[in-house]
Amino acid sequence: MDRTPAIQSGIPGDHDDSKSFDNNFNGDPLLKKNSVQRNYGAIPVPPLGEEETKEEGPNRYLKVPYNRNDNFIGREDSLGRIHKTVGNGEHVRLALHGLGGIGKTQVAIEYVYRQADRRSVFWVRGNDFLRFSEDFRGILPYAKISHRIAANEERESLKTVRDWFESPVSGDWVLVIDGADNEADYNSENSPISEFLPQGPKGTVLFTTRSLRVAERQGCKIIEIGKISEDGARALFLSRLESSKCFSEADKKALTLILRSLDHLPLALVGAVSLMREESMSPSEYWDKFKEKSEERKLLPSKPRNIQREVDMTENVLNTYFLTFDQLKEQMPFAADILRLLAFFDHNQIPVKLLEQSNLDGAHSEGSLDDAIGKLIGLSLVINGKDRAGRPVYELHRLVQHSIQEYLSEEEASRWKNKALEVIWRLFPHYKHELLQECADYLPHALAVTENLTSPMAEEVCFRMALYLKEAAHPDSAEAQIRRCIKLREQSSGSSIWWGLRRFFRYITSPLRTTKYGAEYWSRIALLASILLELGHPEEAEVEYRRAVRGRAKALGTNHPDTLSSINGLAVALHSQGRYEEAEKLYRSALEGREIVLKHGHRDILESVAFLGEVLEFQEKHEEAEVLCRRALEGRREVLGPYHPDTIETSFHLASALKGQGKHSEAEVLYRRVLEAFEKALWQDDSRTLLIIHKIAEALQDGKRMTFTEAEALNRRIYERCEKALGAEHQLTRASMNNLAESLRDQGKYHEAAVTAQLAAEILEEKEGPDHPDMPMILYNLTQMLQDEGKYDEAEVSSRRIVKFYEKILGPDHPGTLVGHSILAAVLRDQERYDEAEEMLRDALKNMEKVLGPEDPDTLEAVDSLAFVLQREGRYDEAEILHLRALKGREKVLGEHATDTLTSLWRLANLYEKCGQGADADDAYRNGPGRAAFDDKEVSGRV
Known part of the structure; x- marks a missing residue:
């Protein structure tokens, strides 16, 4: 395969920016090699409910x-x-x-x-x-x-x-x-x-x-x-009233007045008829009470209302609900209290546990809660149902809920909202994986009760919500909650008497944890940092982690597990930015501290060992990386099991460290173990899993550890699983599609390869636009495949798009632009437009020698391409000089057995053969480095 370093998939941080254009899955930190973010918590989908x-x-x-x-x-x-x-x-x-x-x-x-x-x-x-x-x-x-x-x-x-x-x-x-x-x-x-x-x-x-x-x-x-018609409203009303056959003339007249007063609104009609049925009222009796309530409300001072929120509620609708509330308060006070509490939770899917643990008067009387709920259901104020797991839940219509809030005085509303907050504060747990569903059940109600509240209880609930939201795949919402939590903590004055007493007693036993800027505060900063890292903002995460490290070290001590966790998090933030040396120092510091304070084999110790091994491997310190990755792998197999994602990923990095030392056979064994787990579906199809498999496939192909047929089969499976799990538009799906196209090309399936590459380019352009950083790589591969098919006019179009892209994004003198000219020149050569190709290559080569240096691989690629153009023109003496220069430079820089070196050697031998120097050609073929590779279809197909 042609090597074009300036536009191939690279590793951020490995090369100077002036020499390499990074298109390695830009925009998604999960798909960059230097990203080490992790969160493998799974989101269980509850079983089907009874409905x-x-x-x-x-x-x-x-x-x-x-x-x-x-x-x-x-x-x-x-x-x-x-x-x-x-x-x-x-x-x-x-x-x-x-x-x-x-x-x-x-x-x-x-x-x-x-x-x-x-x-x-x-x-x-x-x-x-x-x-x-x-x-x-x-x-x-x-x-x-x-x-x-x-x-x-x-x-x-x-x-x-x-x-x-x-x-x-x-x-x-x-x-x-x-x-x-x-x-x-x-x-x-x-x-x-x-x-x-x-x-x-x-x-x-x-x-x-x-x-x-x-x-x-x-x-x-x-x-x-x-609105439903008057006849429809009457039918709805009468269908729910058992005694409608005994109506007097007064009842019939009252019924008409009730329907008109409630404006034929179905919800209000159902509420009114439910009260009549529960209290055995006739329409005339109900109408009399309704008029009394209306007159009574006219005498009360008006209460400010959120008109936008309650625009659907007329005064008559409010009056009918107020009448029901009055009756409920007189006959069953406990049910009225339950209703007041429900008014400040979210109105959908209220778990029964929130009511059972409310500590309301009468809540522990035998059957009182069931009786109260039954009464509320009978009055059509509450709807009973079941959640996805088949557990009982209750709901209020939005208008019913707002009517209750309107019914209460400001003082009562404040008291009941704080009561609802207290219930949530007691029940909403600190996140653990086994409590994930419980957190999910309470989350909407926690959001509702903390709205517009600034108390310490609200601050604590915000913190717990942020913990859960981070683990439950809602990082944006988690960030919003933790930022609100931090703001409330910073603004807290401790004016609440209850909360002040609580803090006083806690201060006696743990003063560092009770001050406004004590350990609890820094735990919130650390959580914000981890969320920012997950959102792909490592620079912002670094700032917050540095604050957390300083604050926790002061409040808890340098070797406290929480402090060490923040040090490790800071290292991850630096690692994600490609600042490997800084990250290495912090990983070592976290590891040393954890080995002192934690038990041998603790997961946090293994995490530090694994991260340190990874960052060393990224710095090509392969020997030390191997030692650490082996240690992490052994521990993770024992603690987490052989097929846990962390274990598998450590296997991958150990294999990379072995490959970097030339231990290809050992690396291949590990790579294939990961592939085996992948093929047996022992590892879930998320983007990190598929990225690792994608990189393993590339490593095995680059190292010639599999045949072209095997490579095609593996790349096809990766592409199909990426498309199914991530979608056709995902960056990794496009990358796997591109790799599939390359493996098809390796087998001479040029048309299928070109069609696949063209589809990848179209999907990328449609989803991300023509200026996405991945576009040149895909267009380069497409250009090669079109050249293979002999479709030179189409290849010219795609290669000119590469040049245009780089000129627009990087400027005319950037190395990427110069390499783009080299690609275009190769197409012009195949079209036998030798003068244009030669002129373009000489201009590009002149600038490359200045910018990159004479021995840079991209410069040597341009030298070899120019030599090949001259060879095609029959200018063998000039071509020989340039071929020899490219060959010697590549042997020195890339090694004797590199594909590009062998290509230069093949072209030189071919030149000798064409100009009648059979002995020199035979010597080059037989005695040059990597003789066996001349039979390689990849090399021979390039000449």
Whole structure:
């Protein structure tokens, strides 16, 4: 294969920037060799809940979190419009738009239940990205896609689900995005949720939304869900009232007045009829009480309200709920307290444990909680349901929740919100892997209760949320929470009496941990640093890690495990920036400290040993790297097991250290062990796994440790698994596609190779644009393959794109631009445009000698290319001088057996043969270095 160092995949930090253009997966730190970020925590997808069914065949799946309403009334016209809009199997986006409480979700539920016998149905919460992500990733098991997703793979897993929807294997489906009201999540194709919603060519995406802007920006056909008719409202009302046959004339008149007062709003009507049923009220009795409540509220001072938030609630809607709350408070105070508490959690999927552990009066009375919940359900204030794991949860409609908050005085609202915060503070755990699902259950409620609160309790809950969010693949949200946590800690005045007493007693036993800037504060800074590192911001992470190291050393001591953890984190941040010598010193410091304070074989010790071995290998200190990698590998096999990702990755770095010492056979054994684990699916398909396998394949190919046929088979498997796990547009998928093209070329499958390379270029340009740093490498390989096919005009187009790219990005005199001219000259040579090729090569060579030096591999490549052009022109004497210069330079710089050296030797021998110097040609063929390599198809195919 032609060697073009200036545009081949390189290692950041290994070469001076003036000599190498880094296109080694730019933009994704996970795909750079000097990146050492790790987080292998897996996100378990809960089992199917009781409301989900899955039958044989592609279209028999129903995932809806709500039961079907047996009393669905008054919306057949809306259902008819949906059926008419969906049409005959083409991709459709439609939105059910209307006010809160108008019945959008009920219409969507009825529609999908009617579709369930013909199409797969998926229901996803769309009110914020965290809930959307949880529900969307829950589709992975049904799609039969491996769902052990590493913590830094959230976006990739969401893209995988999107790609599955768009693929033929998903069949016909309906995807409901319920509660798509937050415009920031949907305002463009790159918005947090919009990015992952499937496009054509099939399937139906059904939004329920209060925002007309969301519907329009998503390109939806809009179906307005408006007020139901008076007849429909009356039918809905009477269907839920058992005594409707005994109505007096006064009752019938009152019923008409009630329906009009509540503006035919289904949610409010259900609330009113539920109170009448529970309290055995007639419509006239209810109407009298309703009027009393209205008059009473007119006499009260007006209360400021968030009009934008509560625009769907009229005064009459509030009055009907206030009447229900009054009745509840008089008859069952404990149920009223439960309702007040529920008002300050998130209104969706409230776990029963939050109520069981609330410590409210009456909570421990026999049957009191069940009785209270039963009462709230009977009044249609609370909906009971089950989560994905089949556990009981409760929900409030958004309007019911806001009505409760409006009902309470400011003092009461503050007290109950702090009560809800206290419950979350007691129950939300410090993250452990086995508590991941518990954290996930409480997260929405923790977010709700900490909103606008600044107390120390809120600060502590923010910290725990950040810990969980980091491990659960939400690094952006984790950063937001930890920054808020730090801000609250820095602004804390300790004015809370309760919190002040708590800190006083803790101060007696551990003063360093209770001050505002003590160890707890520095733990928050360290967490911020680790999140920044995971987000791919090593420079910012370095700043925060340095703060954490200084603060923890002062508060806890230099050899405290937390301090050593921050030192190690700082080393990782430097390592990720390619600052290997600085990182090495810190890794050694962390290792020395950990060996003093931790037990032999502790995972943190093994981590430091492994990281130190890696950074030494990156510096080509292969002997010492081998010693450390062997130690880390032995320990990790014992502690973590032979197939743990950390163990496998250490095997990979040990193999690299062995390869760097020329111990190719030993390295090959380790490389193949990793491949064996990969082939047997013993390691999950995340980007780090696939990157390691990708690099192993490259190492085995470069070292001639496998045949061209084996290389093609391996590269094809890597490409297929990358495409399935990461998506067709992922950087690593493109790289594996490019490697597959090269292995096809090695076997002389030139057309298939060119088609594959062309596809890689098209995907990259469509996804990232024509100026992405990976583009020259792909275009270079494409140019070679088109030359192999004899398609010189097309090869000229692609090679000129390389030159244009480098001139635009790097300037006319940059080495990359000069090499681009050399590539173009080779195409002109093949077109027999020798004068143009010679002129271009002489100009490039002149500048290369100045910028790079006469013995730089790129300079020698230009020398050999110019010699070959002169040889083609029959100018053998000039060509011989240049061939000899290229050969001697390559033997010195690259070694006698390097592919480029052998190419120069072959071309020189070929020149002697052409000009009739048979003895010299025979001597070059038979006695030159690497004689056996002349039979290598790769070398002979270049001449």
